[in-house]
């Protein structure tokens with residue numbers, strides 16, 4: 077198995093990842109009902125995001141935490157949902173890639189998810 081080396085690899089990863097998310101009814105409704113994502117627009121944004129994060133390519137300028145706080149206003153993004161999200165993410169990585177970038181992207185996902193959950197918790201305590 078090879079490591080994540082370029083944007084084609086990232087595209088394959090996010091494609092596999094979203095197949096898992098959308099096939100899992102315990103989380104899919106966030107992407108199909110709460111926010112109605114258009115996959116063909118969404119996946120390239122994810123590639124840009126992860127490319128910036130792994131390869132320092134730049135190009136992603138939005139505030140990712142605020143985007144998720146907005147989703148959380150509509151529907152609570154619970155610790156259970158984060159657990160499901162991270163499980164599918166880690167499995168998608170491990171099923172397709174092996175190496176230092178594969179480890180790095182899983183660590184980054186976990187640390188971003190942790191920050192998001194802290195902010196979500198703060199937001200809930202303010203309301």
Ligand code: HEM
Nearest residue numbers: 106107111113121122125138143153157158161185188189
């Ligand atoms: C419970 C966990 C999560 C759920 C249910 C979730 C759901 C979503 C949804 C519905 C969108 C589309 C928002 C929109 O277009 O308005 C989105 C966007 C996105 N999410 Fe998440 N997310 C979760 C966690 C994460 C984590 C931990 C990361 C990163 C490590 C992440 C990365 C992204 C990125 C890069 C976008 C694209 C934002 C953009 O359009 O600029 N998500 N997420």
